[in-house]
Amino acid sequence: MKKGLFFIVILLLGFRVAAQQKLLLKGKPNSMYVEHRVGEKESLSSIGRMYGLTASQLSRFNGRSPSAVLSKGSTLKVPLSISDISQKTGTPVYHAVSKGDNLFKISQRYNKVPVSQLRTWNKLGASGVKNGQELIIGYIKINTDQSLASSSQKETVADKVAETAVATEVAAKSTVSEPAKAVPVKEKEAAQEFHKDNEEKNNATAPVNSSLSDEGFFASLYVRDDLTLVQQYRSGDAATFKTISGWTDRKYYVLINDIKPGTIVRITTPNNKSICARVLSPLPLTKGDEGLLLRMNNAAASALGMKDEKFTVTLTFFE
Structure with missing residues (x-):
């Protein structure tokens, strides 16, 4: 037998x-x-x-x-x-x-x-x-599990809840040495309701792997897009904001001006390490952010090996 x-x-x-x-x-x-x-x-x-x-x-x-x-x-x-x-x-x-x-x-x-x-x-x-x-x-690596690929077409409710929680946490922990200026309502809405067209375009084309990329959870959504998009470059100083997100799920977020919320960006540091992060919202109107290109959550900075309060980064994205 x-x-x-x-x-x-x-x-x-x-x-x-x-x-x-x-x-x-x-x-x-x-x-x-x-x-x-x-x-x-x-x-x-x-x-x-x-x-x-x-x-x-x-x-x-x-x-x-x-x-x-x-x-x-x-x-x-x-x-x-x-x-x-x-x-x-x-x-x-x-x-x-x-x-x-x-x-x-x-x-x-x-x-x-x-x-x-x-x-x-x-x-x-x-x-x-x-x-x-x-x-x-x-x-x-070949992803033959089409059920996984199909699941990438839609963002899960858990992801939206997590990102809204991050935005709320950032707003709650923002401190300034002078009276805080109110964040415009539009910016609050942008932090909670990501640019739908951009999200659908990224999700529709990105593969989903069974394991997370070395660049984080959002790495599979970076680029891989249609030929009408043009790669953009930015460089400047970065700082961090504190949040519990990213330490276990490797979901990295940035606050940056003039880039649509929901856009996936790649951030590279002088030590040649890089991560991919999702734009959460514009930089808050607080003292101390003058001259900053962006703020990233502290889990992202740790993944990049950055321990200083401010450090130089290069950023690329497609639009």
């Missing part, structure tokens, strides 16, 4: 492995891609979510309309860059050995992965490589 069950398990695993697509790198070094075979009911949007791309990015790379209907069994080119390939677990990516290739050259081409690692991944032992041989050179 046990032997029969063992055989069935092995058989099922074999079918599962056979169903997985082998991702073979193609194209030139500055325009690499893998081919995805379109499955049942798959679209540019659903495939894009799997690879962390948008429908517009995929359609442009493939010379198709963003609304194109994909036929089952057809192939779609999925652009990849060297930075997308890691030496950690995930879905393996392969390189086809060509004339003149050797393990050292392949190693240098793909993130300088150790030759010993290439031998281990491909069970090469002390042997060399042959022309046409397909070698694992790294791994990429």
Whole structure:
């Protein structure tokens, strides 16, 4: 009986492995891609979510309309860059050995992965490589759970409640050395009701990963947007505000003027650390904020390794 069950398990695993697509790198070094075979009911949007791309990015790379209907069994080119390939677990990516290739050259081409690692991944032992041989050179993360991707289309009630609580907490803890100036009603409303159009655009295109990014909870919502958006840059001094948010859920927030609430920004410090945060509201009208570019919650500053009261940051966002 046990032997029969063992055989069935092995058989099922074999079918599962056979169903997985082998991702073979193609194209030139500055325009690499893998081919995805379109499955049942798959679209540019659903495939894009799997690879962390948008429908517009995929359609442009493939010379198709963003609304194109994909036929089952057809192939779609999925652009990849060297930075997308890691030496950690995930879905393996392969390189086809060509004339003149050797393990050292392949190693240098793909993130300088150790030759010993290439031998281990491909069970090469002390042997060399042959022309046409397909070698694992790294791994990429693919989100095949479409239920997770679908859940990213809507912001949860818990998120809205948490962000409103942060805004309330910030307002309650704001202190000044002179009589406080009233915060305009519009700013209070902005802190509680985020820019709906921007939120829907970000949520509609961003993939959801099962684990949080190194840049925080909102990292998956940064950029990945349509080609009409232009990247903007800011730099200046930053300070912090105290809140309980961000320490466990890694949801980072900033107060900054002239950027729509709800916008996701990337903040980088001189130590080359970065986090992604959501704009909560404009800077409050308080003494001591003159000359500040932004304030971020203290959990964000801790993630960046910043301990000073004020520090320099560079900020990028898309609008």
